[in-house]
Amino acid sequence: EALGLFTGIGLSEAKARETLRNGALSALLRRAARSALGPALDKATGTLLYNAATRLRDPKHLSFLVGYIARREILTDLQLGAALEYVRSHPLEPLDVADFERACGVGVCVTPEQIEEAVEAVIAEHRAELLAERYHFNMGLLMGEARSRLRWADGKTIKNEVDLQVLHLLGPKTEADLEKKPKAAKARTAPVEKQKAAVVENGELGMETRSLLEQLRGEALKFHKPGENYKTEGYVVTPNTMALLKQHLAITGGQVRTRFPPEPNGILHIGHAKAINFNFGYAKANGGVCFLRYDDTNPEKEEEKYFTAIRDMVEWLGYQPSAVTHASDYFDQLYTWALELIRRGQAYVCHQKVEEIKGHNPPPSPWRDRPVEESLLLFEDMRKGKFAEGEATLRMKLVMEDGKMDPVAYRVKFTPHHRTGDKWCIYPTYDYTHCLCDSIEHITHSLCTKEFQARRSSYFWLCNALDVYCPVQWEYGRLNLLYTVVSKRKIIRLVETGAVRDWDDPRLFTLTALRRRGFPPEAINNFCARVGVTVAQATMEPHLLEACAREVLNEQAPRAMAVLEPLKVTITNFPAPKALEVLVPNFPADESRGFHKVPFQPTVYIEETDFREEVDKGYKRLAPGQPVGLRHAGYIIAVQNIIKDASGHVIELEVTCTKSDTAEKPKAFIHWVSEPLACEVRLYERLFLHKNPEDPSEVPGGFLSDLNPDSLRVVHNALVDSSVLSARPFDKFQFERLGYFSVDPDSEEGKMVFNRTVTLKEDPGKA
Numbered sequence: 001e002a003l004g005l006f007t008g009i010g011l012s013e014a015k016a017r018e019t020l021r022n023g024a025l026s027a028l029l030r031r032a033a034r035s036a037l038g039p040a041l042d043k044a045t046g047t048l049l050y051n052a053a054t055r056l057r058d059p060k061h062l063s064f065l066v067g068y069i070a071r072r073e074i075l076t077d078l079q080l081g082a083a084l085e086y087v088r089s090h091p092l093e094p095l096d097v098a099d100f101e102r103a104c105g106v107g108v109c110v111t112p113e114q115i116e117e118a119v120e121a122v123i124a125e126h127r128a129e130l131l132a133e134r135y136h137f138n139m140g141l142l143m144g145e146a147r148s149r150l151r152w153a154d155g156k157t158i159k160n161e162v163d164l165q166v167l168h169l170l171g172p173k174t175e176a177d178l179e180k181k182p183k184a185a186k187a188r189t190a191p192v193e194k195q196k197a198a199v200v201e202n203g204e205l206g207m208e209t210r211s212l213l214e215q216l217r218g219e220a221l222k223f224h225k226p227g228e229n230y231k232t233e234g235y236v237v238t239p240n241t242m243a244l245l246k247q248h249l250a251i252t253g254g255q256v257r258t259r260f261p262p263e264p265n266g267i268l269h270i271g272h273a274k275a276i277n278f279n280f281g282y283a284k285a286n287g288g289v290c291f292l293r294y295d296d297t298n299p300e301k302e303e304e305k306y307f308t309a310i311r312d313m314v315e316w317l318g319y320q321p322s323a324v325t326h327a328s329d330y331f332d333q334l335y336t337w338a339l340e341l342i343r344r345g346q347a348y349v350c351h352q353k354v355e356e357i358k359g360h361n362p363p364p365s366p367w368r369d370r371p372v373e374e375s376l377l378l379f380e381d382m383r384k385g386k387f388a389e390g391e392a393t394l395r396m397k398l399v400m401e402d403g404k405m406d407p408v409a410y411r412v413k414f415t416p417h418h419r420t421g422d423k424w425c426i427y428p429t430y431d432y433t434h435c436l437c438d439s440i441e442h443i444t445h446s447l448c449t450k451e452f453q454a455r456r457s458s459y460f461w462l463c464n465a466l467d468v469y470c471p472v473q474w475e476y477g478r479l480n481l482l483y484t485v486v487s488k489r490k491i492i493r494l495v496e497t498g499a500v501r502d503w504d505d506p507r508l509f510t511l512t513a514l515r516r517r518g519f520p521p522e523a524i525n526n527f528c529a530r531v532g533v534t535v536a537q538a539t540m541e542p543h544l545l546e547a548c549a550r551e552v553l554n555e556q557a558p559r560a561m562a563v564l565e566p567l568k569v570t571i572t573n574f575p576a577p578k579a580l581e582v583l584v585p586n587f588p589a590d591e592s593r594g595f596h597k598v599p600f601q602p603t604v605y606i607e608e609t610d611f612r613e614e615v616d617k618g619y620k621r622l623a624p625g626q627p628v629g630l631r632h633a634g635y636i637i638a639v640q641n642i643i644k645d646a647s648g649h650v651i652e653l654e655v656t657c658t659k660s661d662t663a664e665k666p667k668a669f670i671h672w673v674s675e676p677l678a679c680e681v682r683l684y685e686r687l688f689l690h691k692n693p694e695d696p697s698e699v700p701g702g703f704l705s706d707l708n709p710d711s712l713r714v715v716h717n718a719l720v721d722s723s724v725l726s727a728r729p730f731d732k733f734q735f736e737r738l739g740y741f742s743v744d745p746d747s748e749e750g751k752m753v754f755n756r757t758v759t760l761k762e763d764p765g766k767a
Contacts, residue, residue: 002026005033009046019050029053032066045069048080055080057233061087064095073106076154091230091237105152112157118149119161123169134170135177142166212277212529216285221533223282224472226254226444232472236460244469248442256288257444260314260321261434264294265301266488267503267510268313270524270545271449274479277528279447280319289322291441295434296328297427299417313511317521327433328419330440334428335383337436337466338394338409342375346465347409349378350395357408365395365406379410385425387412396432398461401454407431435459438471446473450537477537479528481545482691484509485703490694499707500687506755507687507711509542517684518732518742518757520556523549542686546758553732553740553757558586561598561631561671562720562735562754564681566605568652569672572640574602575657579675584632584723596723599675600633605719610670611653613642620667622653629660629669631736636663671736676719679752682744683713724752732757 006016006029020026032049048069056062065083068074074083083104087095101107122145123130130137139162146158215221224232227249230241260279262268268276283290292314296302314321327334341347350357350365357365375394382392394410409432414425435458438446446459453475463470485491486509494500494508503510506517514524527548531538561584579601587593606622615623622628627638641654686708693703724733729745739760744753 002030005030009033009049011046011050025054028056028059028062031062044075045072048074048077051077051080052084055084057088058091058237060093061095068104068106073101074104076152078155079104079106079152088231089228092239092242108152110150110153114150115146115153115157115161116165118146118153119158119165121149122146123162123165127169130166130169135166135173139163139166212281212525213285215529215533216278216282221282221474223445223474226252226256229444229470229472234456234460235472236464236470238464238467240467241470244467248469252442252444255444256283256286257291257442258283258288258447259291259293259325259438259441259443261293261295261437262310263298263301264296264303264306264310265298266306266491267309267512269486269511270481270509270514271479271486272313273317273511273524274476274528274531275447275449276314276317276319277525278476278533280314280321282445282447283322284319288444290319291323291325291443292321293325293437293441294327295430296326296417296419297429297433298413299415299427300413302418304418309512313515316511316515317525325437325441326419327428327437328417330437331420331424331428333440334433334436335426337468338379338428338432339376340466341396341409341462342372342379342394344465345372345397347375347394347396349375349382350393350406351391352393354390357406361403362405368395368397368406382410382412382426383424385412385414389413394426396458396462396465398458401457404454407458431455431458432462435462435471435473436466436468439463439468442469443471446471448473448475449478450475450535451478475535477534479531480537480539481509481542482539483542483686483688483693485688485694486510487694490703493704497704499704506682506684515730516742516744517755518553518730518740519545519549520552520732522556523552526552543762547762549740549758550760550762553734557732557734557740558593558596559584559588559736560596560721560724560733561673562679562681562718562738562741563605563607563671563673563676564715564718564738565608566673566717566719567608567611567650569604569606569637570652570654571602571604571637571657572654573656575635575659582633584721598632598673598721598723601674604630604672604674605676606670606672608650611639611650613650621670627658627663627666629666630657631669631671633672634660636660636666671738673719673721675722677722677725677752678750679718679720679754681715681718681741681754681756683715683756685711685713687711718754720752720754727752734760 002020003013003016006019007013011019019029029050032053049066052062052065052069056065065074065080065087068083069080074080083100086100086103090096119142122142125145126137126142142162143159146162147153147155150158227245229235229245230237258279260276262272280290282288292311294307294310311321311324338347348365348367348370350367352362352365352367356362378392379394381387382394389412392412393408395406396409397406399405400407408429410426410428412425413427416422417424417427435446452473456473456475459473460470480486485494491500491503491508491510495502500507504512504516506513511524515521523545527545530544530548531540579599581597582600583595584598585591585593585595610628611622612619613624615626620626622637622639624639624642627636629636635657637655637657639653639655642650643652643654645651688703688706689708690698690706692698693706699706720735727733727743729743729747731743732740734740737760740757741754742757744755746753
């Protein structure tokens with residue numbers, strides 16, 4: 001019956017069968033078709049009915065629109081689009097029929113004479129260009145301008161009139177008109193420095209040239225404008241919605257408001273960096289503000305060090321919260337609203353145990369229908385501490401999108417709160433707190449990761465159940481990295497087992513660990529921009545983050561020289577009676593950024609690996625009979641004598657030096673140090689051996705069995721030139737030919753410690 005109904009309005013049989021597979025759409029289309037079926041239902045009308053059913057967000061307006069289509073008062077897709085936009089922008093009943101008809105062009109008749117006159121006027125404006133370019137002129141421009149003059153005119157009729165008048169002006173096409181128009185050479189413009197955005201494809205980045213702010217600005221994300229929450233698909237409109245939105249706009253002035261709401265029970269990781277960039281970045285890109293709100297509703301796991309570290313990391317990434325708030329700021333209001341929810345019959349006190357209500361198919365609560373007065377008294381007893389932990393909860397009466405029934409709003413916890421002390425022994429849950437805190441703070445865009453999509457309906461339900469302002473929740477994809485774990489529980493296990501030192505161990509991908517390792521905040525922000533604001537989850541290779549670090553450090557990190565495995569070199573013909581001073585550019589590619597001095601004296605140290613007794617094919621560094629240049633010194637050294645210890649290991653070289661401008665150019669130049677500082681250098685590799693250490697199919701023994709035994713190598717007796725003596729923790733350098741390094745907080749007077757951030761070039765084996 002339905003198949004015949006759908007083919008009767010002009011759908012092909014294949015399209016009709018495809019529609020039947022979509023239950024919700026076929027039900028709407030069935031309603032529309034039955035309302036509109038008449039003796040002369042043509043295919044164009046059937047197409048309009050189908051488009052109305054597929055594009056209409058609120059089915060309550062379906063009959064209203066179908067009436068206009070069936071009466072042939074809405075005749076074109078252009079009119080239908082205007083009608084759909086009108087009902088979306090006017091969610092409350094009743095609609096102003098006269099205003100609706102004006103907005104949709106109902107009753108507007110565009111005559112052929114009007115079309116002819118409009119096209120004539122447009123062609124007259126472009127006559128000179130048309131005569132010059134003839135049929136190579138962009139005829140779409142003529143169409144567009146004519147349409148703008150006659151909004152409700154039929155597009156095909158306008159096109160036919162344009163074609164006719166152009167033919168009358170220019171005559172038939174000539175052979176020259178049929179030739180392809182040569183492409184104009186594009187003028188080269190000066191390169192503009194931008195962060196690069198990207199599309200994520202199989203863990204790789206496809207580069208675009210859009211900055212993060214460009215990705216987030218204005219219409220780029222198709223987000224609603226402040227105060228137009230009701231235009232969002234799935235947003236629930238109540239009789240009070242428009243009044244609440246009016247109050248909201250009066251408070252915010254139409255400003256975008258976002259928030260970053262971390263739980264203060266752990267350290268932020270690389271995934272949080274995307275959330276920080278998205279929330280703060282969206283507000284910044286659109287002239288708004290972003291709050292840092294601590295979701296401090298679980299006092300058992302919260303510590304002051306986490307509050308401090310979270311704010312430090314937000315500010316380290318370059319963002320300043322417009323306000324720092326806490327969920328606990330609103331505990332009194334949240335409690336008052338919980339009482340109101342009970343009074344409205346939307347919440348009840350339940351005594352099922354935690355184990356009973358876990359999972360997606362728990363047994364229904366036998367206390368769901370208990371009297372309101374009874375729940376009010378019991379909830380007050382919960383607040384007064386008359387129930388033990390686990391003996392009673394307050395639950396909300398709703399079914400969530402993932403099938404979870406009656407989520408918990410409050411539970412008993414006899415744990416003092418870091419801000420409210422012993423005032424409360426009941427604490428609200430995320431499902432209850434989050435949307436209401438957003439409402440209190442008049443957040444316009446509640447941005448969260450994709451796993452919270454199942455909570456969107458409960459978000460809207462709770463605000464509407466209490467008749468308070470309801471923000472809009474928008475979801476985006478998480479950012480994950482391979483070869484790591486970011487779960488708080490798993491990082492704690494790594495610390496407890498001694499696999500890592502603490503949350504800021506440079507082998508982890510917490511933000512404190514990345515800072516300690518030497519990653520600049522700009523590199524992390526650039527990485528987030530390149531991943532892009534995707535809805536799909538992005539799982540990236542660490543080497544892509546490292547590439548972002550190299551780009552930034554190449555511009556930021558001054559050069560120095562260091563030797564990890566020192567080999568003593570004595571210059572027997574040193575050209576001066578005392579040490580010389582060598583000027584080394586901080587940035588060789590731009591010497592205007594300054595120089596630093598390093599001493600040069602008869603004893604220098606080079607890398608042990610920069611010397612070989614026997615020369616292999618392709619080896620260009622120091623060897624007997626093969627001299628090398630000393631970087632920046634202006635001298636070339638040649639081996640004269642090799643000194644070995646009792647075991648035959650080379651411990652010293654005696655060499656002669658020659659000024660480089662009087663000698664043949666050597667095959668290579670090597671780095672060196674003289675009068676150096678002793679230091680410790682920590683070289684890091686991946687903490688785990690497999691890409692997905694948490695995946696049982698990849699690592700059956702669990703993530704702790706997948707630790708890389710070579711993830712840290714400590715060089716205790718490295719040497720570095722004295723130019724770094726005044727460096728402080730987190731200062732960054734490029735050690736020439738070795739990589740980028742950062743001063744570790746473990747440094748102390750007389751013994752500096754450096755962490756290798758990244759090598760100078762990507763290891764092909766890791767890509």
